[in-house]
Amino acid sequence: MEQSLATESKQQSLQITGPDIAGQEIVFTEGAVAFLHTLCDLYADEVEQLLEQRRERQSRIDAGELPDFLPQTRAIRDGQWTIRGIPADLQDRRVEITGPVDRKMIINALNANVKVFMADFEDSLAPSWEKVVQGQLNLRDAVRGTISYTAPDTGKEYRLKEDPAVLIARVRGLHLKDKHVLFNGKPIPGALLDFALYFYHNHHQLLAKGSGPYFYIPKLEGHLEARWWAKVFAFTEERFCLAPGTIKCTCLIETLPAVFEMDEILFELRSNIVALNCGRWDYIFSYIKTLKNHPDRVLPDRQQVTMDKPFLSAYSRLLVKTCHKRGALAMGGMAAFIPAKDEEANRQVLARVCRDKELEARNGHDGTWVAHPGLADTAMSVFNGFIGEDHVNQLHITRDVDAPILASELLKPCDGERTESGMRLNIRIALQYLEAWISGNGCVPIYGLMEDAATAEISRASIWQWIHHSKSLANGKAVTKGLFREMLVEELANVKEEVGSERFSHGRFTEAAVLLEEITTADELVDFLTLPGYELLTRSEH
Structure with missing residues (x-):
């Protein structure tokens, strides 16, 4: 059933066209709708311009150009500046767990032996209208500490423990629309929907308990997209009478174009950003996609494209060096393994996770990702060993002695077989x-x-x-x-x-x-x- 949530003065310009979901009225309150309406009015059209700029750059690369550092922003890369700062509860992020916003997952993730849970509206969520609405309801309950879940088959109850992990919400990428919400007849950016609802319903409670509205921003391709987010954040802080820099974000560097603009992304978001993250799987996909017309850049079997390959090692080291120079944390990538039931097989899984995390920690990363609570202890043990008891992160590792990392290293073809x-x-x-x-x-x-x-x-x-x-x-x-x-x-x-x-x-x-x-x-x-x-x-x- 279609329902309009716009006031007469707004000429019914915001409409929900998705099916009715239980609890929807709790999410789409009058205040939440008014905020979302304003964000769409101010910022939705610009997303189309940013996507067109992506297409134009891709056309140039398809025609033979290679990505490179931007000559016009050299002053930013050479400048002596730092980000605004990192809140106390985001200083220590040595292990983060990620997963979709379903109820049981949220409870298990927040209760795991990790510092942060990234609740995901993006790559690990298939964004049906039901999942999007229920995800917002679930996070609302999690922030208030009232979330619980009873397994229908076993009757087992799940509840939050006393001191759960810090919560960060990952919104959808700018390329994803949500066809269930229309603004002036057009589907709105899923990113604005996810951001507006999570912020509106939870910022007050998060701040009251010493945390804050924290976000992961995916799929950025450059600093102009970061500038768009900075405008959204600054407007939101002003509208809700919050100090500048109250909203905090971590940006995933998971596209090939973005790796050449990390300084610029940090600079544009310097009031709000606290970290960059090596989104390695998307980054490998982006390497293929961006260089798709270049026959000398074809990758081998996926299993052979590991973080010790030169182009990925350069990416990891440059991210650490760039972040630490600017006072931002440098997060490592995902261990996608899941524990095995067989004891010997599981020992091999944990050994592989250990090697992967040691490589990241040695490069100077401040923390890493796991996809399963069963890997948290292994990852935590590795990072505890590198960070030690005197520090909460590795910001003191500057990598100043490293030789400059060149575009040719970031684009280096990868050896290996296609089988x-x-x-x-x-x-x-x-x-x-x-x-x-x-x-x-x-x-x-x-x-x-x-x-x-x-x-x-x-x-x-x-x-x-x-x-x-x-x-x-x-x-x-x-x-x-x-x-x-x-x-x-x-x-x-x-x-x-x-x-x-x-x-x-x-x-x-x-x-x-x-x-x-x-x-x-x-x-x-x-x-x-x-x-x-x-x-x-x-x-x-x-």
């Missing part, structure tokens, strides 16, 4: 993830890893790139659209065998296969699989 087993694994992962996503689940355990949209993006974009540049596999087979289609049929059958006939017949695997074929064999690389995926997700809502 048939790697290609088939990519297909199975992308199939299973897409099926889960269009069914409403954005965070999926597959083959011992917690997959989200970023890892599925790598899987399908890699194959697209191999087809586009007529690459061959290690066994000599040419990667063509025909070969991909053959493998897709075979791997769909393998997935059916793995999940069982009943699960397969009740799922949306055939739809997922059709979508995967469309985006992988398209002549132009589809920007984000979540865009066509969103159409399938929302089609079944009404």
Whole structure:
């Protein structure tokens, strides 16, 4: 049912078109709607301009240009300035856990042995209207300490412990619209919806208990997008009579263009920003996507693209050096492993997590991400060893003695093989993830890893790139659209065998296969699989 939430004076310019969700009236109060309306009126149109600038830059890169540091902002990179500061409860972020905004996940994550929980409206959430609304209700309850959950099958009760982790909300990227809320007849940026509702309902309670409205900002591609967020934050602080810098954000550096503008992003957001984060999986996807027309930059099997590869090592070290120079924290990336039930297999999982986290800590990162509470102790142990008892972070590690990191290092081609087993694994992962996503689940355990949209993006974009540049596999087979289609049929059958006939017949695997074929064999690389995926997700809502 369509309902208008606009006053007459606003000429019904803000409308909710999603189905009625229990508790929706608690989220969309008159005050929340008025705030969202104002944000859309002031800032929604500019998002379109920013997305057009992305397209223009991509066209130049497609034509042969390579990303580089901006000559026009050299004064900012060379200048002596720092960010405003870091609140007490964000000084120590040595382990953060991430996950979607469902009720049980929120409680388990806030209770885990971590410093921060990043509650995710983005890559680990399939944004059905129900999930978006319920996510806001769940976080509202979590902030007030009243959240609880009873498992329907076992009756087990989940409640918050005394001293839960610090809460940070990750909003959607600027490219994602929410078709359930229209402003002047057009879908609004999901980022504005997520930000407005979380801030409006929770800032007062968060500040009252010594925390604050904290956000993770994903998918930035440059400092002009950071400037847009700075304007949104400054307006919000003024409207609610808050001191400048009350809102705090951490920006993910998970696109190739953004790595060349880290100083500038910190500068634009210097009143509000506290950290940058190495969003490594999206960054690898962005490397493929940005350099898609460059045949000398084709990546090998996803499993071979590890953080010790030169282009990723340079990215990690430059982020640490840039952040610490400006007084900001440098967060490490995701350990996507999940604990194994078999004792020996689990020992190997923990050993791999340990090696990964040691590399980050040695580079000078102040903290890291895990996707599962069962990995928190391992990651915490590694960072405790590096940070020690005298510090809460590694801001004292400046990396001043490092040689300057050049554009050529950040763009360096990656060695490794393209294998048939790697290609088939990519297909199975992308199939299973897409099926889960269009069914409403954005965070999926597959083959011992917690997959989200970023890892599925790598899987399908890699194959697209191999087809586009007529690459061959290690066994000599040419990667063509025909070969991909053959493998897709075979791997769909393998997935059916793995999940069982009943699960397969009740799922949306055939739809997922059709979508995967469309985006992988398209002549132009589809920007984000979540865009066509969103159409399938929302089609079944009404």
